[in-house]
Amino acid sequence: MEIKTEDYGICYDPSTATVSFIGSLRLSRPQEYAPIVQLLEEVADLAPxxxxxxxxxxxxxxxxxxNMLSKFIIAVRKKARVQMAVQxxxxxxxxxxxxxxxxxxxxSLQFELL
Incomplete structure (x- = not known):
């Protein structure tokens, strides 16, 4: 699973269950985030x-x-068996x-600044 544009890239590594974000996300409307939301939902549905x-x-x-990431984190929180980390x-x-x-x-979210 991957999304690439001129301004940003998002890819999912199934071996580590990591979604990596690169670049700059300056989309003007919440609807423009739909492909990213879909990718994140697909990752959550895998239930790592x-x-x-x-x-x-x-x-x-x-x-x-x-706001999009916040909604995703809330959705993952509701799936009590899935832990979450943000780097x-x-x-x-x-x-x-x-x-x-x-x-x-x-x-319970683990947050680390590297």
Whole structure:
């Protein structure tokens, strides 16, 4: 599973159950996030023991993107048997503030800034 555009790339590695985000997600409407939501839902439907979102190379994510990831985390939280981890970068300012808020949505979420 992979999505590639000029501005961003998202790929799923089934061997580690990791979804990696690269580039800049500046989509203007929530509807434009539909292909990404579909990819994330497909990953969740596989029901791995743990899903990791690797955001280390995601330079920018607008509020619609943060909302999309928040909804995904809530959906995973409802599947009580699936754990969640988010990896971010200390070098990208928005991640320290915004991504840490995901833990409020799912207290068991593991968050690490690398």
């Amino acid at each position: 023991a743990k899903i990791t979102l690797n955001l280390q190379q995601l330079e920018f994510l607008n509020s619609s993107g943060i 971010g970068s200390q070098c990208i300012a928005w991640q320290g503030k915004s991504v840490k808020n995901f833990q409020r949505l799912m207290p």
